[in-house]
Amino acid sequence: MPEIRFEAAEVRVESPDVGGSRTILQPTTLSLTEQRIGIVGSNGSGKSTLARLINGLVLPSAGRVTVEGLDVARQGAAVRRRVGFTFTDPAAQLVMPTCVEDVELSLRRTVKDRVRRKQVALETLARFGLAERAEVSVHTLSGGQRQLLALAGVLATSPDVLVTDEPTTLLDLRNTRMVGDLLFSLPQQLVLVTHDLDLVRRCDRVLVVEDGRVSYDGDADAAVAHYVQAVSAG
């Protein structure tokens, strides 16, 4: 699996209400090499910031983050070719009118021939159970289908790593299970930010994030127990 390294990576943002900068991620040092990595934490704890550092959506204010030795701050484009990212609300991620066109958009960089590009896009949609929705508007899809399409759009380019930020938060139970099963069947390294403790239990390694720092780092069951205890303690 690729190595994702955090070397004293810290994120600060300007905050007028405190009259200076506020730290939203304390200096963090980690080496992630497992295939399925879970990140849990309360809202505003810094877990999405940690995930966004991996493909350069957020850049560290200090320290560095590398993926397969590539620095996200200096080699962002190369990192993003290797790291796919999906968001909680797929509606923001779907930017083309129809499903097949949205997947084609992801492939523009890698597949130059138009006919071949459409063929690859259709094959990708078929893999995600969306073949029959290829020509329909992305705005008419159900929540589960939208999340599947967002994943299809990202995975069409075969990244080495998939970072997915709360992919099941807006989904019902059936779609949560469908998307969860899909995520855990992928050959890619998976970094899963979630509130779903059932999904987290399926990870090889889990980070618990509290108040902008990784408060626990270990196997899934122990991490979930730590998180539940921390939440219960208030």
Add this chain to the structure above:
Amino acid sequence: MSMTVGLYRPGDTVLHRLPVGAKLLGLAVISIAIVALRGPILAVGFLVLAVVLALIGRLDLAATARALRAVLVIAVVVALLQWWLFSLPRAVESLLDLVSLALVALTLTVTTPTTETLDAVVRWIRPLRRIGIDPERVALTIAMAIQALPGTLTLAQETRDAARARGLARSPRAYLTPFVIRVVARAHETGDSLKARGLGD
């Protein structure tokens, strides 16, 4: 209003098969003619032409009517102004011209996949790469402008529903302020998602 406004519908009509360049050129020529050539009789002629093109492209009647409804509201307001400021023939001409322009543009988007437009724009402006313009980025901007309409309509509908649920259906402030904030927020999210997909690199 439909969330599929101006969305490409697969088909095998002459307009579907026509190269995107010819269609865009045709749209440009017809649009210039509509604006440049004056008179109510010519305006009727252009409307007939627009309807004929829509029929050739086999546009869905109900979807077309829904899409044109918003344009019609604006066209009527403009026509009433023209009538008040100038004359009735001028008002009729404005009304027909605006509807014709919208119908011709709608026919183009319904018979042309966005990716085809995107590919054509990239091809045409490729020489501009020499002066530092990224054709892919320009084409993506155009494609996103086309796509922005249904997405913005979804936000508008959600915001209106939220205002209604709070008993504020008649308050423009309760509707417009959150709507503008949500549109700006969605623009930021879309920017993030494009960056995440490596499309801005």
